[in-house]
Amino acid sequence: MKRLVLPALLALAATGCMRSRASLIKPEEETSKCELVQALMREQVPQQLLAGLAAGGHDEPSQVLVFVRRPEQAMLERLFAADEPRCVGTNYKVVQAITTDAVVLYLQPRGTGYIYDAQRAAPDELSLGGEAKGALTKDDGGAWVSSSI
Numbered sequence: 001m002k003r004l005v006l007p008a009l010l011a012l013a014a015t016g017c018m019r020s021r022a023s024l025i026k027p028e029e030e031t032s033k034c035e036l037v038q039a040l041m042r043e044q045v046p047q048q049l050l051a052g053l054a055a056g057g058h059d060e061p062s063q064v065l066v067f068v069r070r071p072e073q074a075m076l077e078r079l080f081a082a083d084e085p086r087c088v089g090t091n092y093k094v095v096q097a098i099t100t101d102a103v104v105l106y107l108q109p110r111g112t113g114y115i116y117d118a119q120r121a122a123p124d125e126l127s128l129g130g131e132a133k134g135a136l137t138k139d140d141g142g143a144w145v146s147s148s149i
Helices: 002-015 027-041 044-055
Strands: 062-070 075-078 092-094 102-110 113-121 134-138 144-147
Touching (some): 027 134
Parallel strands (some): 062 102
Antiparallel strands (some): 134 144
C-alpha cells in the first residue's frame, strides 16, 4: 500500500489536481493590489505617517500592513495572500506582520473602490481602524484616483 502513495501523488501533481496555496494566487491580482497600495501611499495621511516614522528614527523602508474590513460580515482580512508581498515603494514595504512601529491601512470596499483609514501602530497596539480618511476609485483607464467620501 505504501508503495502506491508516491506514484499516486505524482499522478495527481502531473494532472494539475494538486496545488500549493501559493499557486492559487493569481499574479495579476497581486499586481492590482500593489497598484492600489501605491496609490494609497501617495495620499496625504499615509505620507504624513511615513514622515513621522522617518522623523522618529525608524529604519527605512517603513513597514506597511494592509487589511480589508468587511463590517457586514464582521471580518478583517489581510489584503495580500502571499506570505511576503512583493509590494514596495521608495520608503516603505508591505508586510504580513509588523515588527516595529508601522503604517496600517484599513480598506473597506465601496462601489468601484475603497474608503480607507491609515494609522500608525506598533506590533502590540493594533486596532480595528477608525474614521475614514479618504477614498480611492478606479477611473475609466483603470488607474486608482482619489475621490470624495
